Amino acid sequence: MLWLLLLHISAVVCWCGSLLYLPALIAGTASQQTDIERERQQSLMLMVYRLFSTPAALIAIASGTALFITGGITGLWLILKLSLVSTLVFCHALSGWMMLLTQKMPDKNVTLSCVLLIIVVAILIPSIVWVVLTKPL
Template sequence: MVWLLLLHMAALLIWAAALLYLPILVGAHPNTPPDIDQQPRPYSSVGRFLFTRIATPAALIAIIAGTVVFLLNRTVDPWLIIKLTLVTALVVAHVLSGALVLRAEQPEKRGHIRVVSLILLSVLCLLMTAIVWVVLAKPMVVWPL
């Protein structure tokens, strides 16, 4: 049980770090097109590697390990439902990060990429802060009937 929780937290740290770095990486890329002599290689960006090889596997491991911990503990507290809702929003932000990487790889669609990266980074920071707060505070929520 403790090993699963440790695996869950380690995967969460890797997932969060990759998701926070991705918009910074994409937004910091220069908007200038490559030289004429230099042929761009499709699907060779660092952002794509970070998203497909690090962030997505870490997300899957974190979600699977968290689900197993949830099932073994049989916890059905209201704070957990709030946390799972926030994690669902984080998964949506993860998908949007992938869309940002795809958009950054197409030079004709790079307009406003820095603004989109900044907005995505802000949303990620808010979601991660909210998740950590809910997990640590475990607020008492009374559902109206």
């Protein structure tokens, strides 16, 4: 059971870190001037999203689900936590959508959207940690 908790925490840290990094990559891709620089930045962005962020998210969700099923964890705080995690999943999907947007329309300015996404993720992460540690409900 302890290994499952360690796996979950490790995956969550990787996922949340990548969710903070991806909007900066997306905004950086949109600001590149030459096609070669933009192409290199887009390949890095796709690599982080496909090979790091998405697998970490799937592992975090699967291991978290296994934790509360095997541990018999219940409570209203869990519903609040899962609601916050669902919002984090939405932010993950929004990052993917913004990546596609910058690929299809490289001249589109998405910097403000990226800043707002970082702010939302930066609020969600400590909120989830607070709910898990205090179990307020």
